Amino acid sequence: MPTIHHTVLRKFIYNLYIGAGGVAEDAKIVNDHLVDANLARHDSHGVINATVYANAMKRKMDHPPTS
Numbered sequence: 001m002p003t004i005h006h007t008v009l010r011k012f013i014y015n016l017y018i019g020a021g022g023v024a025e026d027a028k029i030v031n032d033h034l035v036d037a038n039l040a041r042h043d044s045h046g047v048i049n050a051t052v053y054a055n056a057m058k059r060k061m062d063h064p065p066t067s
Helices: 006-019 024-039 047-062
Strands: none
Touching: 006 024, 006 047, 024 047
């Protein structure tokens, strides 16, 4: 398995969230938490979830709640 430096991974996940419609401040918080989880060896709570969260954001934006 390849090793990816955490700064590269943080930038990638940040851009993933921005691309899904996230705002910069939130994207930074999310990517920091996900990468930090992996660095702490809690891989099941880390970047493996990034696409799940980004897709959920995108679905919510594609189908906003109606009142």
